[in-house]
Amino acid sequence: MPFPDDDDIGARIKQQRRLARLTQRELAERLPYSYSLLNQVECGRRAATVAFLAAVARALRVDITALTGQPHVSTSPHDRLAILVRPIRDALDVYDLGPVDGLTARPAVVLAEESDRVCQQVRATHLRQASQALPGLIAELTHTAWTAPSTPVWQALASSYRTAADITLKLGFLDLSRLALDRMHWAAERASDPCLAAIRQYKRGLLYKTGHHATGLRLIAAGQQLLAGETSREALAVSGQLHLGASALAARAEDQTTVDTHLNAARELAGRVDGEAADVHWLSFGWGNADLHAFGAAVAMRQYDDALNKARNMKLPGSTMTSRRARFLVDRARVEMETGHLDSALTHLREARTAAPEQTRHYPGTRETVTGLVHLSRRAPDTLGHMARWIGL
Known part of the structure; x- marks a missing residue:
């Protein structure tokens, strides 16, 4: 896709190339394109495509908007x-x-x-x-x-x-x-490093959605086996996070007994690491995260009244990462919607957007909740309309 301001784009490429202290030929050697094409684009004689600009941006290690001058490069x-x-x-x-x-x-x-x-x-x-x-x-x-x-x-x-x-x-x-x-x-x-290997199994397990939870639980169990015999604070925190992951997978299967088993194991390990281990591999493991997973399990099992009670009595610790806080806000918005509190649901969505706009925009729960609010609202307020347009609904 060519851009309408190719002359300006050529000038920006030249500017960024010079800032990188590269000649045209030196830059061309880093591209999957010819020196001749680079020369013609810089001079404005050839149009720049998205693929070409992406390659140049990558070679120069700049954001592509430094070359396009636009906030976006595609509709x-x-x-x-x-x-x-x-x-x-x-x-x-x-x-x-x-x-x-x-x-x-x-x-x-x-x-x-x-x-x-x-x-x-x-x-x-x-x-x-x-x-x-x-x-x-x-x-x-x-x-x-x-x-x-x-x-x-x-x-x-x-x-x-x-x-x-x-x-x-x-x-x-x-x-x-x-x-x-x-x-x-x-x-x-x-x-x-057994801890990093176990975290990898944790991440793999959580990729398995409803209907494939058994495979996810097998991966979580494989992660626990990697930590067998490990007693360091790091290993205990990673093991605890694996239990939290297992509780999330069990909740997708609506298996309350397994959810409770893993949440209890995670809380026991949280006590052994003095309550919070937010510094271990950025997992944010601890009692606060266990509470968040208990809330998340109730949401996944559609126990909305219980989830709402948990949310209203929960105080997130100051160490809670922004990413986790924003996800909680979106999930709480869904719970508020499901229990008939539409205004409160929209308020929490807006709080999530303020806290973490990039994550909130792409989180599937945001689209699900906004779609539900649009369906339930007799006349969608302007703020809901703005939110729907923002996520591309």
Whole structure:
């Protein structure tokens, strides 16, 4: 798809190229396109396509809007997201090709810190920022893992693959999330880190929706086996999170007994880690998270009166990550709607949007709740209409 301001786009490419201290030929060598085409686009003699601009943005490590000058590069929300995650897809694809010629990676300790920072960005629901930083980080960590392998490097790479899985899942790319978890397994094995391997099984298990919960529970159980005999605070917190994951899967099967069994086990482990272990792999494990999962289980089993009572008596701890807080608000909105409190439901949706706009917009529960409110409202208020248009309903 060509853009109407191709002359301006050519000028922006030239500007960003110069900021990157690259000649035209040097930039062309980083592209799957010819030097001649790059020259013609910069001069305004050829139109720039979305694919070409995405490649240039990736090579220059800038957001594509720095080249287009537009907030969006496609009229389709899915296309916009596909362009956002394409560099992540590319980074996941080249994991086994060895070192990258000409790449000078930052020191391993800096890369480990950056991996942790990007993971934290996702928990803060800054998905676009994390998406832009992640491909380059994975490239540097992969290069370092091939040239100077060490346990901390493999751990940081596994963590970055986990972040890729989280981002792509939140944006609706389930196949890419599964691929990222496969890469996480590859790196976690080389790190010989049972906790990271168990987290990977936890993430895999939760990808199984209603009707396939038994497979998800098997994966959770496999994660617990990886931690057998481990007694560190880290291992206890990860084991507790696995129990919370199992409770969510059991709730999808409406198996109250299994839900209670795993919630009780998680609470027992929370006591052994002094109540809260929010610092362990950004899992936010603890009593507060157990309460959130109890609420989530009631929602999944359509026990809306019980869920509403739990929500109204719940006080989220200050350590609750923005991503988890926003999801709770959307789920509470659904509960308020199902129990006839339509105004309150809309209020909680707006709070979720304010707290985490990117996540809330793409979370399936938001669309389900907004659709329900539109159906139930005799005359949809303007705020509901705005919300429906915002999610593309």
